[in-house]
Amino acid sequence: MTQPKIIVLDDDPTGSQTVHGCLLLTRWDVATLKQGLNDASPLMFVLTNTRGMGAHDAEQITREVCQNLKTAMKGFDRPALFVSRSDSTLRGHYPIETDVMEQELGPFDAHFLTPAFFEGGRFTMDSVHYVRMGDKAVPAHETEFAKDSVFGYKHSFLPDYVEEKTKGRIKSEDVVRFSLDDIRRGCLYKLMALHGNPCCAVDAENQEDYNRFAVDLDAAATQGKRFLFRSAASLLTSLAKLPPQPVPAEEMHKYVKEGRPGVIVVGSHVKKSTEQLEVLLQQEGIAAVEVDVSRLPEQLHAVLSETLDKVAQAHAEGKTPVIYTSRVERQFADHQMRLRFGEHVSGFLMTVVHGLPTTIGYIISKGGITSNDMLSSGLALPTSRLLGQILAGCSVVQTPHDHRLPDIPVVIFPGNVGDQNALAVVYNRLRGK
Known part of the structure; x- marks a missing residue:
């Protein structure tokens, strides 16, 4: 059959x-x-x-x-x-x-x-x-x-x-x-x-x-x-019933464009993501770019300008900016209000993605909804080919050759996967460390 x-x-x-x-x-x-x-x-x-x-x-x-x-x-x-x-x-x-x-x-x-x-x-x-x-x-x-x-x-x-x-x-x-x-x-x-x-x-x-x-x-x-x-x-x-993936997880740095530094976007707010973020921010070559979500959506344009300036400066210095939302969990009257606010925040992050330097080597997207928006809106990919996993539970896709950010790997990193070192492990694997 x-x-x-x-x-x-x-x-x-x-x-x-x-x-x-x-x-x-x-x-x-x-x-x-x-x-x-x-x-x-x-x-x-x-x-x-x-x-x-x-x-x-x-x-x-x-x-x-x-x-x-x-x-x-x-x-x-x-x-x-x-x-x-x-x-x-x-x-x-x-x-x-x-x-x-x-x-x-x-x-x-x-x-x-x-x-x-x-x-x-x-x-x-x-x-x-x-x-x-x-x-x-x-x-x-x-x-x-x-x-x-x-x-x-x-x-x-x-x-x-x-x-x-x-x-x-x-x-x-x-x-x-x-x-x-x-x-x-x-x-x-x-x-x-x-x-x-x-x-x-x-x-x-x-x-x-x-x-x-x-x-x-x-x-x-x-x-x-x-x-x-x-x-x-x-x-x-x-x-x-698939065979092993073509490039092992430990060698995924081979997909990074010319060994360049990348960009990491953290939208997930679960406890595990926050713990992983704390470890990541201690790694060599990282530049922290915090987004104060309490200023959204009212001060969107000012926050966007500030964020893109910090990202551009970090990239020019050969560092990998980590763009992350402030960690305080906001309270809402009902789940519809929470969903709407989440859409505002994710929309903001995707606008940041639209403004990323075209010379970055890779992207790590932390959080399920953040990653979906990354593929569909931030990178506007109708389809993408899955390369495999860089860590158990963390997939990697590649942008097409004719994209604004061409031929770079994009890591889809769920919010609730991995131990506290997992995000740092993925970052260092993409650096070939």
Whole structure:
């Protein structure tokens, strides 16, 4: 059987953090989708950025992508697997996005929750999703991620999480649980028995668990089963079956244009990002450029001028400017106000990107929403080719030859990935240190 095309609707650009060689699409018109479908890679990503939107906009965007996909796939002669890629710490517009995909692309025999992301220390056992923090495995609902003002939740036992998020439409006891024993013994029989789109919670402790699960998924698909996935990145590794990336992570400096200094943009505000920023700012060759977001949007033009002047001066001195937003978390009356303010800040950062010196050697973009805006708005790339990972969970794409910033690597660095030294490690790898 022909290997299925894996079509991923990614709610920010970090879902490609375990694969390489594929296209990332920041537009979803029919022509661009056909380009992705016809590409030789077994998978493609449509970067919807819905995690940075309100529920209504997320639903509308997802529906538009699905409807355009149906048009683009007319005459497409390969089977397809559909993935709603989301955060490995359970944040995002669930079940809105999977509901829309079922309505537009279904019917499906089942949809699966597969949030494990091993490179980031997230795994699922006994249907409980854990986040590794240091040497401890913490149930996800006990972490800072569960307190997210937009996507917060109270349960990390996935059947209870589903009941919470669906407001009781799907009962906890109706969620089909795939245990580690099921996965490791082989679960084809269980997959073949699924119909009517029940929600399934899948255990996975390591990549080999997903590799085994993917074998059974392929076998079920061969026999006509249609499945939808609400997944983090690690399952995609198993589904795509890719060889090692062409250039190892430790040698990514080979992509840096003429060994020049780069620019680092930090938009993420999670605790881990702040800790990584503190270590980065202590590295040799770094110039700190802090953006006081309390002055936005009222003093936008003055702050923009000041920021670009500091960036230009640092670059002229052979240093790498780190453009980062002030770390104090502002309080808002509701999540809509928070989202709007986040859009103001991200829009400002992308305006800074438009004004970067054309002689920089690379860009590091820290934060999921920041990175999506970097590709779609700051760099205005309708498609980009994924080179691979420079660090577990951190992808690298390259700008095209005819771009304003031509042939430079761009690191997509999620907010919640890596230890406190990770951002400094990526910086030093790009320097060849």
